[in-house]
Amino acid sequence: MIKKNVWLVLYATLLAFLSVSLFLKIQERNLTIKLNNHNLSADAYLIKLKDRMTIAQLDNKLQNSSKLEDVQVHYQDKKSKNITYFYGVGNFAVPPMISGSFFALADFKSEVNVAVVGKNLENKLYTPKDQSYLKIDNKYIPVLGVMGNHQGSDLDNQIFISISEQQRAKVLANNFRIVIDGKRALDKKSVKKVLSASSVRHINRKHFLIQQDSWVVSHLSEFLGLAVVTLAFLSGALLCILFARRRYLEAIFLKRDIKKFIFDDWQFFALFNGLGTIFGIIIGLLAFDITEYIAIFVYNFAVYLLTNCLYIVLLKRQIKKLNKGD
Template identity: 50%
Template structure:
């Protein structure tokens, strides 16, 4: 009997541990999706201006606004998807960096143009002394840092440019694809009124959850494996009850009360599966770099509760059948 209980404990722990690794995969996939989309969130807006304005005009409206805070503005080149003029104000979302640092506030009101490049450019940079440069249009532009992560994504090929004041005043904003994203979700009407936008809408990106309902498609492999884990949990219940059938028969023959037997068996099973779940989840968290635990905990708590409910139902049915016979 002790061997069976240890098996249930370990079996539950292994399934819980596996669930942690699957949620790490979901986290990794979500990160790659965001990086593939210029590190923009699902709440980013594509803005088309009503009148001709320079980049400087647009960014200054945002900079001076008291209603729009902590935002990043991407002026994406319509001919070269890897080239983006960048502006940020406040505490905006910053991509992962391999070396150097991302644009500081001083980069957006400078007389000198500077760039941030993806890791694909790392070996293409010119470094005469301590400063790295990227050759663009026959001139060398200072590089502040290199973006990237341990995962491969489209961000690796990106060039983010913080233009000089003079250049930002020369460039027509509507000649670019203007995308605005906030640290928190921006109010569409406030943004539209501030910029005098002709049209404003969420980005039509196939990877994001809310607007395109494709989050499930992006993570279907991991979700399918979570379903398999849950089925294995139910399978473990069946194996446990079948293997204990002979013991239940013996206890009932010895005048064991069915209700008492049900409670004692459920008590042991709950303790074992509870400990197994806790050990598995904690072990997985210690072994991985998971940063968001909410979904993982919700999944395992729900699996634990449903597991015990199903176990009680099957056990009651089995004990009642044995008692009648």
């Protein structure tokens, strides 16, 4: 009995740990999808303005609105896909940084242009002393930081620029592809009203269409991995039934109450399977840099319940067969 319990704990610990590692892969994949689209979420909106409006006028609408909070606006250059003029309000989403820092609110009030660049552009920077500069159109722009992560994405080739207040007042926002995104999903009607937009629609990006319309396609290998882990958990219940057969025959010989035997056997299975699952999750969370926990807990709890239900059904069926055999 002790060997069975130790085996079950170790088995469940390993499977739960594997499930956490697969959710880490999902987390990394989701981040890559996001970084491939300028660090914009799947809820970002592409907007078109009704009237001619400078960047400063549009930025002021956002700054003075109480309906749109923690947002970022990307004024994407139509000629150069790698250049984006950036503006943020409140606690907007920040991409992963390799060095330096991303834009702070004070940078949007700067008298000079400042930039943040992707890691593939780092070797093109001019660094005379402690400050790096990016040369664009024969002008040198101070660089605040370098974006990117260890996996690599389209963001590695991007240039984000926060232009000066003086330039904002002169440049027309209508000349750019304007995208707005919030740290939380924005209300479409509020976006349209606050920004006086003629149209507001979600970005039609292949990456996000895959993610929204078919999670399985975007995360196929991780999905298959979780399916295998689920089957392994269920197989553990089948293996434990083999141990139960011998114990049941002993219970018959000792004339024990069968209902009590089923309850006691399931109780031990549930306890040690649960302990292993908890240990595996804890080890996984300590070993990996996980930022989203809910899916991990929901998955493992659901599989735990399913495995326990299967164990009870199989145990009752096994006992029924043995009774018929007697």
